[in-house]
Amino acid sequence: MSQPPPPPNQPPPGGFGAPQDTPPGGGFGAPQSPPPGGFGAPQTPPQTPPQTPPQTPPQTPPPAQGPGYGYPPPQTPPPAQGPGYGYPQTPPGQPGYGYPGPQPGYGYPNQQSGYGYPQPQTVPMQQGAPQGGGRKGPGAQVWIVVAAVAAIALIVGGGVWYANSSSGGTKDKKSASGGTGGDNKGGGTTGSGSGGKEKVPANTSAKVLFQLPAPEIKDKDEIDSVAGSWLTDSVYAKAGINKIVGYDADTGAIKWTLPLDGQTCAGSPEISSSGVAAVVTESGKRANARDHKPCSDVTAFEVATGKKLWTKSINPSGTPLRFGEVSISGNTVAAGAGYDGGAAFDLTTGKVLWQPKVGSCTDVGYAGGEQLVAVRKCGDYGNETYEVQLLDQKTGAVKWGYKLPKGIDNAKVISTKPVVFGLDSGDVTASGATDVFSMDDTGKLRTKITLADGKYGHDCGVGKIHDCHGITVGNDKLYVPTQQHDGTGQSTQTNEIISFSLATGKTTGDKIDAGDDYEIFPIRMDGGNLLAYKSGPYDKGAQVVSVDGTTLKQTKLLETPASEGVLSAISSMVPKNSELLYTDGRLFLGKDLASKPYSSDQKSYTALGFGAK
Template sequence: MSFGPPPSVFTQSALAADRTARKRRRTKLLGALAALVVVGLCAGGWLLSSAGDDSASADGKTAPVVQSPDDIRETIEKAPGSPEGQLVIEHNEENLSKSTETNPRYAPGTWATDKIFARGVADRIEGYRIKPTYDETAWTLKLGGHLCATSRHVTADGRTAVVVQPPKAEGAETEGVCDQVVFVDLNTGKKLWQKKMPSAQFAYVTNTNLTLTKGVVAVAWGRGSVAYDMKDGKQLWNSTTVSKCEDKGFAGGRALLALVSCGEATDATYKVQRLEPRTGKPQWTYKVASGVQAVYLPSSDPPVLAVAAGDSAVTDLISLDDHGEHLATMSLSGYDAKCGDRYYSSPYFGVTENCDGMVVGRNQAYVMSKENIANDQPSDWIVAFDLKTGTTQGKFDGRWMQMVHPLRTSGDELLIYRRGAGTLAPAAVVSWNPRTDKETPYLFFQLPDDDEYELSDPEQTDIVFEKGRIFFGARALVRDDDAPKDPVLSAIGVGSAGLKH
């Protein structure tokens, strides 16, 4: 199988590929704090009244689990004392005078800890201190090359990994190769270790996938794969031999799944393997039916596959048991799992785990519907599928002009972002219990009008909820043509006005 070296991700030709021209208009966020407070106060009673009775005791909430530092973080949130939102992050990117629609400054990777909100931007990672109405860069880690792959996973003590493309002379044989793994402490900005991936001459931004599982960082790029010990960066195993079957990507978290492709790209077949993270040895193998065009792995434990059967868009979910045996197939006709939909459907910065229109919990998969444009009806909804039977077990409706997006689970509940509707209604984060159908408000706030559409679109923006705060980080930064020298809004965060920071 031959990929052939694509253009560097930052050349004009690569950036222009598969892109739909879209006018973006960004402005600095002026007076937003006042808007948050005013709109929040006006809408607070409305949101609280819609949350239902809070007296139920048998709601099935999961108690927090003590995690070791190397575990992949699973935060269980608590409803804040006040759902009234206040700004805790507002960061603008400087010097974008040469940034255009066909040549944006990419910002892959968005993470948050107790005190730090961190973003990958081009060839660096920056950490911003979380403080109301105050923009302070706590640290900057220069990577010595552009980012090639990131992961949403963070360890319980606030570490993550990225893959970097070291600079090479134009026309060099290894130009555009992504062969450096960097492990980072997000709280301090300290580089913990950096390793060169073995035999990675065919690893590019278009095919490199990175993940984390307990104590292990794993990377795959089609022609090879490698795993490292989080503690010291020691290589645990690698697979770089020429074979008819290749590791395309991994899914991490509670376990480690490998997506394996066999045969040529035009008629490849797929299989999914659960691996022992420290040895790379398969524990079971599930063979995907022939005719599937693409496979994504939104969850490793429970193991869930999102497959595109006969089309490039995801058509079905497949759930497996702990032994890799088929449990259920769920048709996604009418749903929008948003797998591989980032960067205008270009496979940049890792796609294996990224399905931004769905979330997988312990027993259920939550998938958003396609947009409904009918007047006076919910703009979309989220449906809970039982992973054992494939049947639907609950539905959370959006509102007219207010689409809803699943963010992540918090114990046995689902955290949901509900878009705002201008001056008619604020944006909100709510927690939904699918067993009781109870909705609990966490935050309500107003996003800046000029940026609301893009910030609320999970295909264009990382939306992260952590420790009672929601963060929005645009993945591609483009100058305002009307004011090309002005700073560009890169990220904002909102926390509870009743939460100490």
């Protein structure tokens, strides 16, 4: 682990636009002062994480058998067998392995009130305005094409899955159970009310703390991964190419550097109570743009110091498992390898707790936080069935399981306590989760919530277990943003966050308005309060607000500078899908991919930090 260099140059008092200082000798990963022209210089198109296909081969749902969608197939216990493929036997007195007792019909009750807004109308983009969130600008179509090209490049090149990191920060040596890009995997409080820990700064107008320059990439076909970021009271840690760097969260000074054997593939959304995070990396350094190594290595490290605790891989049949996601629950690090199964390690020692065994059932992936939830697949190709299971954090024993109907080949965990997960109800959806299921503590279905396709603004990654953005759970409610629609003013757009009861499935009547030309989406829960991000029009800064869980009153916690350069840099991160972290008056946005700029005068960043005190 290298020694910390002296603090790098920070943005000058005059803000963005001051002459650029010489980049620190540490190369990529060291913050730098703004480039010539400030953040207003042309930006690299946003690096939206490519939507790679899941590892499960494409399937054609079989003809309906028995009750239609929304009800479970008859649950016939399997033949007697030994321990469940790497897991201890189900505790005595419970039904057979993975099979809970009688449940209400799948999807019951479905008392959706039909709340939803029509699709937003197309509004002419304003020339020269930075794009992203609720802003209007000419570059959106170009960026969408760029994202699609990036996704194709990864698929053709044998690309890997990438996971964003936590949406919530944590204190050093304290636990964090935030979620990816806005989830709250650990869930929220069960009752309504306030009690949040985030306080209103004396001055909510934020200054730029630092910005991390993107690595120098010469090959136009090269797309490198910098997936993973973590935030504590004192450290902001961000993955670079073949390393993780820890920065002082207030100044950007480099505190430590952790070298890695290869590029990062996924980061744990959580930091453990002992201050440890986990990351999945490729097994070696890439020789060229197309030399993608397998994402086989799992590493645990201390966020405060950068100390590596261990690195492990799993080779059940001579070929290492390729992990797509990693999550922490208690003292367990659980990594999912999709169709090939999952494995778990002791957080402190790296001891293998379980791994795939020969058989017809495998764990597709896990979601951690306060509880550990697995998505398990059984059966041969073309005849698979899936089940959502609550596991014992230490042993992997199944506490309860909820079987999904045949033909459903995905499940996205939104919260682990309470357990809330979503499914795709069709072949192609705009959000990745149109049906959301709320479970009680015994594994019985409480209710099903239907999120009409195209009416809501959340997003769940394809082939991922814990990669939903812009949707969260708290106060026994599901919070989800609507798509943008016409505002009250002429040629304005807006949206709102609404909530559904996890007990009844009905909308609660809560409506958190963004305001004309703003777009709002949930970040995470803060006690009984909801933290939300608001992107504004071309001449207003982005905001972080705290929404009282009872009164719905919005309190501004932070607002970024409204200069063109800052807004352009923020929008290039695509906030809803970026690594978005907020705690204690500080907001950090990070990318998980880096590529070559389109021209030599373009400046690209992998992370931005803002602070209000």
